[in-house]
Amino acid sequence: MLKRTHTCGELRAKDIGKEVVLNGWVSSARDHGGLVFVNIRDRYGVTQTVFDPANSPKLMEAAKSLRSEDVVAVKGKLRARPGSQINKDMPTGETELLAGGFELLNRAEVPPFEVVDDTNASEELRLKYRYLDLRRPHLQNILALRHKAADIVRGYLSRHNFLEVETPVLTKSTPEGARDYLVPSRISKGKFYALPQSPQLFKQLLMVAGFDRYFQIVKCFRDEDLRADRQPEFTQIDIETSFLDREDIYNIMEGLVCELWKNAAGVELKRPFDRLAYSEAIERYGSDRPDRRIPWELQDATAVFKGSGFKAFAGVVESGGIIKAINIKNRADKFSRKDLDAAGEFVKSYGAKGVASLKGIEKFLSDKEKAELKTKLDIKENDLILLIGDKLKVVNDSLGSLRVELGRKFEAFDNKKIDILWVTDFPLMEYDEKEKRHMSLHHPFTSPNPDDLKLLETEPAKARALAYDIVVNGSEIGGGSIRIHNREIQQKIFDLLKISREEAKKRFGFLLEALTYGAPPHGGIAFGFDRIVMLLAGTENIRDVIAFPKTTSASCLMTEAPSDVDPVQLKELGIKIS
């Protein structure tokens, strides 16, 4: 076959006169009767080839049969386009390849949709023919960006003395956390491996083993429902270190994040990153992953409504709930009755009964109450005040989410701005009403803050953890903690979580045992690599950054996985489907 001498994206004016060969896909073929233009596309770009009868009438006739997505090799001399024919929208637009010969490497069927960036084909169809969708420059660029980001991560961490170590994919179900994907064992019938939700225990064991700086770009699996930013298998940058405290980890990781944004997106981030305590994040933004680009904050107005003429809120205060408000500055005129109804529907999904606008409830309020609100919320002409009264958690969840929803709707911030911060001092655990016990907020190997050890005895839910998340534009891109390296403290945590000694021993006795053989103080972090690439690429959907993603029902439209298996396979595994 004719082998390419150049890619379809590199030919420029300086190459004019060269004999070249291009390989690629026909992206468009324009037959003018007496002259045929064929654009050839590969991963690097598009180059126009021209079949001119003045050069070879026979060749031109043959080129007339070319169709979109045929695979071709074209040989010829690169020439300048006539001045008026230069295409400024194409990087290769100053030149064209005058075909002197071509080879049809493979014929393509008519594709189910046009392979162009501004395709309007449904995502369903594009997922079924993902290999065609991936031919689009947009997706090719994102996957190239993903590769670059991975390369930056490996480079940075390697320079900082981290070792990439692989950990098992066929492993053991870990405690708490997400639902596991299970893999039946043929050799031990009736037993199962679990795919890792993260290599958490292995990276801690690597610390015990003395690999004081470990990382891995690694697939993780969680059998939970999907979202626009959640896939059942996803990629983490998993990191663990020994002999470092939180400050050291913040420092090294800020360096990594800055290098990612600088080298992959050309954005300089300011260091050090801001820090915000979890409690303050909830108070001011109603969320542990605040998007601070949106200007409005949640304000507590509970005191104003105590015994108020607005009975709904007075009742909320009476029963121990809270009232919070946001002041959406200077946008009252852009918020219709219909918008308010929509906001009401929106907050209902978070368990709130509804949302009140100040305008709507003003008539029930005394002059004093109105004056208090005006001062407290700094109300000016045309400000839109929205209020929710309910139980603490419901108010924070619903009003915090509404804040983000309306921030996006009103485009109340600069889209190019990057807001990055650490959220610190998470609670170690919280009480679960359904399970009637405390549950780890992060995971059961997270170290309590030494200052709060006494609280563990009295009010465990108030004890802070040495845990931290890193948040970019309201999206959690990573989280980690200092771990427990002391067997007694680890046992104490299990006791508080009501994980019995037998249970603990059965499920991760190997870790407990390892902690007794000289475990160094250690801690780490895991970044959601897909989410980082989403932010770098500026896309809202995780499927855009994964080559072969799954639908929201966790199936692959291309391979049709999951699928039935041969009964023989099941028999070998000792599995019966009921």
Added chain:
RNA sequence: GGGGACGUAGAUCAAUUGGUUGGAUCGUCGCCCUGUCACGGCGAAGGCUGCGGGUUCGAGCCCCGUCGUCCCCGCCA
């Protein structure tokens, strides 16, 4: 598990209050065309309206079920 939106030529969409023969654009196919680049012109083919049931004289449209896609809540240490 719950809520919402959607499903009509190969693709993207339209189709009056439930009413005669279900349209448009892109693509495809044929003919014409020497400077296009989403080429252009003329013409043609292409439909089990996701699937199953029901209501009705009559269903793309209404009802029930089912399958699939997307978004959200729950879930995701």
